[in-house]
Amino acid sequence: MSGDDGPNAPDGRSAWTRDHAAELRRDETNVAPIIYPPADGLDEDLHVWDTWWLRDRDGSPAEVDGYRVILALTSSSDLLPGKRHDVATLRYFYSTDGKFWETGGRVFETGMLGSRQWAGSALHDDGDVYVYYTAAGEADEADLSYSQRIALAEGGTISPGDDGDGVELDGPWEHSVLLEPDGEWYEREAQSRGMTYTFRDPWFFEDEDGETYLLFEANTPVPEGSDACGGDAAQQEFNGSVGLAHSPTGDPTDFELRPPLLDAVCVNQELERPHLVVREGTYYLFVSSHHHTFAPGVEGYDALYGFAADGLRGEYEPLNGHGMVLTNPANAPFQAYSWLAYDHGDELLVTSFFNYFDYDRPSMDDVALLLEDEQMRRFGGTLAPTVRVGLDGRETRILGTLGHGHLPLAREALPADPFAGADGAG
Template identity: 50%
Template sequence: MNTRSEDILKKVWLISALFLGLLPAFASTPAQADEEGTPAWSRQEASQIERTDDNTAPYISQEEIDQMAPNHWVWDTWPLRNRDGSVATVKGYKVIFALTAPDDVLPGKRHDMATIRYFYSKNGQDWKMGGEAFDTTDAYGSRQWAGSAMVEDDGSIHLFYTATGRKGNEQLTYEQRLALANGEMEVTKDGIEFSDWSHDIILTPDGEYYQTEAQSEGGILYSFRDPWFFEDKHTGETYITFEGNSAGQASDQVCQPRNIGDESFQQTHEAPDGSAEFNGNVGLAVSKSEDLTEWEALPPVLEADCVNQQLERPHFVMKGNQYYLFVDSHKFTFAPGIQGPDGLYGFTADSLYGNYEPLNGSGLVVANPEDNPFQAYSWIVLPNGKVISFINFVELGDVSLVDVGSQPESFQYEHFGGTLAPTLKLKINKNQTQIIKELDDGRIK
């Protein structure tokens, strides 16, 4: 069947599905989103951020830390999933991937030598460390940052990652491109093995929807990373979502009315100087090939201009007809005049390009406790409502996250977790969420 025939059949199916009620009645499209402006997380909404009993995670102490990987730090983590987003079980095994580095490296330097390793478990909780997911000499980037992974029914693997920097550069750079490794997975008597990897760069910032590094003008925390595979069950389309920054020269950025709030709020609120420099967004790209090596960039699904610089590790969870979009962010990446903790934030809409409403009114879903504000990070919400993360810096006292690197080396090692945090169980009901239980470290089953 040729491409034109496939497109016609897809359109016929979509029209039929709409009339049969299989799709949201007024599902918005990328073209509409581009014309009407990207849905925004506004300063008005973010000003309502507040810790509550429903969104504050239980305290993690230094005594609780139990390292899962011999001689290695472990942080950003993601499970091997099926095409529909569910956590995969392959011949009895669950698999997770994580960024790792030797634990004799200062915690703050681990990103400069990050390597993706895999772990496997039969009970989805007790993880055995495998090796590196692939030979890094064949991969793109001087190091590989976070992504996602999906297994097909035939055992083939799609491992998305962020290619950071370039091999051979004299100086360490933070250029970021989205990459894909296609390979094969085999279960042996000794555990899990991967082979036959091929690597492709699948997306680079275009300067139209997503800011290029040059456009950022050396500003704060440039981002084009964290590709997360996502299949829309309503349309069958295959996407990746990722973290980006709104396109354009940093010096030309301005706060639009939608970034501030409704008309009443706009009349009483003026964004402080420097707010327009904060321009995080959640990007989207659609697959154009069966092997997932060709992608087309689409408009962002959400922006946080004048609110937050980083919407990290964006990922979707489908529940009924609702799209739930989750992101991670830090206290120090909020724009001037906005106070928010290191936490998991979420939004919901009834279509992929819908008008995203912050969960719980403000967007805050999981916050670290006030007296241990940096204890965990990099939360990922699984379809079963479990939330995984890693233990970051615990019990710092009056030391802020940005000041940790200036502390004695012994202090940095002593207070860094570098392993999986206790899993949280999240209840999601329409536009409200609640932490209802704390589970064992790294439990996904």
């Protein structure tokens, strides 16, 4: 366990410490511009939140028959937004230009594990599609539970649509549980002492040496009476980690747990949707986290956080000294969430979804109210503008934005004026 163990614990995990997090602050390098609702959202019948793109083995967005494809958690837009997690359904969307997206439909019709499906990743490999997802709850449960397992659907294919238009992502899918927490490196539900444990958001990653991994969101077990966090029991409940599993053969269906890459014991409970960008031998590890999942005494933000190391196993150091790369403006502190970064030439491009916003109720005192009263929140429920981020060694700076949901491929140049692409529709 880390926490008080210092940056590199004996099993090689790095630590995000309270000293790092004490330096977190909004400044001119890390606050994204205010988001206004797009003229056309992704799909007016759907709430859309966590989104990821179909990727090739090297991690770049795949192009299939001229289309790029995204998968997203969705629900009917008739629902109150807070209810959406309880019924989350995976849908896919496709686009020829990475700007205007057509709804493809549900990814799975039957056979999926859990009572609903949460975030994951999707691999396009030689025509085959593998969808890694979180099976949340149990199939057919009477009362909603919060158990989480890392699941795989294999056997999918993607092919041109029937009428020659678009693409179809089709089964038959074979669903299986890939990973469950072991209770040693990764906390099980029964060990959880604070907020609900996490074991979710699998992210496929092939390293430059060809080794194949899954990253995921998890927690480090901290038993009662532990001396972590100087013995402070309240802080010990905040134990988020970035988990790792390795495929010994490179088979994308077969993974074994390894020790976490990093944890945030005494700092933060949820290191969500972990993913990596590797640039010239530096491993950039990114996670999303919330204001409300920081431990007592640490002031954090709904933000994208990043860490850098010289190798996959670390030692990871927070970017910009504290870790924050991109956050929401103070007068719309929850406007976007669930960021994903990918490499594009000299820049990082960061996608996310348009979350809660309310320009008339800006102060943090109002936040509790916003969170309590579903009717008072305004929910974006569509893709947010893609943010352009400059990366210089271990420092980052927001450069500008593209349109809502814009997903450029490597061959597509970005506008020279960093805000010139901001008006594209979702």
